[in-house]
Amino acid sequence: MIGLFATGPSSIIFYIVYSLWWIGELIGALLIPALRRRGTTQVRRDRGSGALIVSSIFVAIFVAFGFGYAGIGQLPDWVYYPGILLMLLGIAIRQYAIAVLGRFFSLTVRVAEDHKVVDKxxxxxxxxxSYTGALVTFIGLGLAVQSWPAVLTLLIVFAVAYGYRMRVEERTLTKELGQDYLSYMKRTKRLIPYLI
Incomplete structure (x- = not known):
């Protein structure tokens, strides 16, 4: 049996939220940061993390949709609703984080010549x-397609791709920003306040 995300009015809501996610990524994460960065000198140290994230996200979403449409590991209908809410929350967190980081945000690991630690x-x-927002969105997507294998797939992909990206990013920022970033690392967690 196909879940709510693929039938009736619920499917319209699902695809509106899904479209909002991608519109946010195209405008908030790709277009606006590219325009803000024009003309600035930057050190690039991506080490393939951007390509890994993009390719693994597309594969994971394809697999998650496959599980959902096939009804594999189907979860009850009620999980669709918190899934949609988590997707919206994740989108909002990510876009807010991107806006706060401003011109220092990039889809690839880069450090501007006047880069500084942002701690607001x-x-x-x-x-x-912004990765916390992506994590919340992934969990929401897995729940919205009502499939526990979809949730698991999205979490594994997140852990591998974003885990690698965070290590590359932190190494680069530590090298370029020095003690300021090391001090910042000591007083903050990576993804979830007070936990991880």
Whole structure:
């Protein structure tokens, strides 16, 4: 049996939220940061993490949709609703974090010549709040397609791809920003305040 995300009015809501996610990524994470960075000198040290994230996200979403449409590991209908809410929350967290980071945000690991530690907004609590937003969105997506294998797949992909990205990013920022970033790392967690 196919879940709520693929039938009736619930499917319209699902695809509106799903579209909002991608519109946010295209405008908030790709277009606006590219325009803000024009003309600035930057050190690039991505080490393939951007390509890993993009490719693994597309594969994970494809697999998650496959599980959902096939009804594999189907979860009860009620989980669709918190899934949609978590997707919206994750989108909001990510876009807010991107806005606060401003011109220092990039889809690839880069350090601007006047780069500094940003520790306001969500960055007061965690070092990678835009990734926290992505994590919440992934969990929401897995729940919205009502499949526990989809949730598991999305979490594994997140752990591998974003885990690698965070290590690359932190190494680069430590090298380029020195003690300021090391001090920031000591007082914040990576993804979830007070936990991890």
């Amino acid at each position: 907004g969500p960055y007061r609590f965690v070092r990678h709040p």
